[in-house]
Amino acid sequence: xxxxxxxxxxGSDTREVILAAAGGLFAEVGFERTTMREVAGRAGVDPAxxxxxxxxxxxxxxxxxxxxVDPARLLAGLDKDPDHxxxxxxxxxxxxxxxxxQTRRRLLALMRVGLSHEHAAxxxxxxxxxxxxxxxxxxxxxxxxxxxxALVGTQMGGLLLGRYLLGIPAVRDATSEQLVVAIGxxxxxxxxxxIGGRAARRSPPKA
Amino acid sequence: xxxxxxxxxxGSDTREVILAAAGGLFAEVGFERTTMREVAGRAGVDPAxxxxxxxxxxxxxxxxxxxxVDPARLLAGLDKDPDHxxxxxxxxxxxxxxxxxQTRRRLLALMRVGLSHEHAAxxxxxxxxxxxxxxxxxxxxxxxxxxxxALVGTQMGGLLLGRYLLGIPAVRDATSEQLVVAIGxxxxxxxxxxIGGRAARRSPPKA
Numbered sequence: 001x002x003x004x005x006x007x008x009x010x011g012s013d014t015r016e017v018i019l020a021a022a023g024g025l026f027a028e029v030g031f032e033r034t035t036m037r038e039v040a041g042r043a044g045v046d047p048a049x050x051x052x053x054x055x056x057x058x059x060x061x062x063x064x065x066x067x068x069v070d071p072a073r074l075l076a077g078l079d080k081d082p083d084h085x086x087x088x089x090x091x092x093x094x095x096x097x098x099x100x101x102q103t104r105r106r107l108l109a110l111m112r113v114g115l116s117h118e119h120a121a122x123x124x125x126x127x128x129x130x131x132x133x134x135x136x137x138x139x140x141x142x143x144x145x146x147x148x149x150a151l152v153g154t155q156m157g158g159l160l161l162g163r164y165l166l167g168i169p170a171v172r173d174a175t176s177e178q179l180v181v182a183i184g185x186x187x188x189x190x191x192x193x194x195i196g197g198r199a200a201r202r203s204p205p206k207a
Numbered sequence: 208x209x210x211x212x213x214x215x216x217x218g219s220d221t222r223e224v225i226l227a228a229a230g231g232l233f234a235e236v237g238f239e240r241t242t243m244r245e246v247a248g249r250a251g252v253d254p255a256x257x258x259x260x261x262x263x264x265x266x267x268x269x270x271x272x273x274x275x276v277d278p279a280r281l282l283a284g285l286d287k288d289p290d291h292x293x294x295x296x297x298x299x300x301x302x303x304x305x306x307x308x309q310t311r312r313r314l315l316a317l318m319r320v321g322l323s324h325e326h327a328a329x330x331x332x333x334x335x336x337x338x339x340x341x342x343x344x345x346x347x348x349x350x351x352x353x354x355x356x357a358l359v360g361t362q363m364g365g366l367l368l369g370r371y372l373l374g375i376p377a378v379r380d381a382t383s384e385q386l387v388v389a390i391g392x393x394x395x396x397x398x399x400x401x402i403g404g405r406a407a408r409r410s411p412p413k414a
Contacts, residue, residue, distance in 0.1 A: 027323060028236075028237050028323065029236050029237060029240060030235050030236060115322050115323070115368075115372070115373075116234060116319075116323055125373055125375060129375065146376065146377040147377040147378070147385075147389070149377070150375045150376070150377035150378045151377075151378070151389055151390070153365075153369060153375055153378075154365035154368070154369040154378060154390075155361065155362055155365055156365070157365040157369060158360070158361035158362055158363070158365020158366070158368065159361045159365070161322075161361070161365065161368065162357060162360060162361040162364060163361075165322070166322075166328055166332055167332075168332060168357045168360055169353065169357070170354040171354070171358070171360075171361060178354075181403060182354070182358055182397075182402040182403065183358070183361075185396070186362070186393045186396060186397075189392070189393060189396075190389075193392075195388070195389040196385065196388060196389065
């Protein structure tokens with residue numbers, strides 16, 4: 001039996017619980033001030049387990065910054081139906097967040113770290129920026145792709161912030177499909193609509 | 208002369224510099240762990256000055272949570288031209304952020320605290336929620352006002368996050384008017400468009 005309520009080493013989500021605890025502490029007190037002992041305390045595990053899974057604090061940060069879902073795979077195939085890419089993006093991203101509590105804990109920890117830790121913010125910004133830009137590039141053929149991708153980022157980031165981190169009641173309590181219907185056309189507008197007064201030219205269909 | 212590069216007590220923005228320093232520290236290490244001495248160190252002022260302006264740490268938190276601009280005044284009169292309220296909201300909010308560096312520092316500190324401190328998040332959520340809801344109530348007469356207000360909040364929050372806190376290049380470097388043109392129609396859509404498949408009924412014009 002594990003002593004005093006500590007999680008057993010083989011618990012299927014021990015690694016995830018450690019990561020969520022680390023993500024929370026990195027966000028609250030910063031990476032420098034977080035100790036392995038505090039992470040262990042919050043996660044309710046023996047400190048030796050953290051070393052077992054992540055070697056050291058740098059390993060923990062790297063793991064905390066890794067997306068639990070491959071964004072390229074999540075957003076694959078959107079170019080096949082460019083007129084509905086907006087709704088599809090909202091549906092798939094919310095689906096990812098709501099698939100299971102473990103992924104959600106990880107993503108929330110990732111968001112907290114990304115918002116508070118300069119290096120983490122940079123890593124996230126680049127990774128998400130590249131991913132969204134790749135999707136946009138498949139859907140539109142325009143010079144203003146970076147702005148379109150960034151605008152999609154502002155709406156999706158604001159949605160995730162309001163629904164999961166701040167918990168604004170009306171967006172927290174809406175169903176995913178309500179949000180797909182309400183926000184999908186906005187993401188679509190940013191992808192292919194007239195953001196600078198004119199609509200985007202479409203990317204030529206691939207052979 | 209102030210000793211060793213410290214700001215003079217009468218410096219016009221001393222109070223603002225202290226608030227920005229406090230906001231940054233509250234966000235990074237949390238309210239509990241922040242000491243008055245650290246705030247003074249970061250702000251480059253004598254600790255006695257903080258007591259002079261804010262009495263104690265609670266006073267500092269209260270001041271850090273106060274909006275530097277009255278949101279009701281900022282958003283006044285939007286009901287006079289409901290079809291352009293979306294663009295007006297984006298223009299006025301960006302105008303507020305960009306009016307002067309002092310206000311911007313304060314708002315950025317406020318955002319950092321709001322994203323990391325549970326109590327601050329709640330205060331902000333309520334205050335902004337009520338303000339946006341008031342605007343929405345003037346423009347549309349619908350049961351789904353809370354959802355419309357929250358959707359406006361997600362887009363505006365995501366914009367401010369991307370432009371000022373994360374610094375996503377394409378939204379950081381865009382002009383305010385570019386963003387008004389690109390995002391204004393989205394805010395308008397959330398106010399009066401078919402967010403659940405149908406358009407909003409307008410509020411009846413006032414006598």
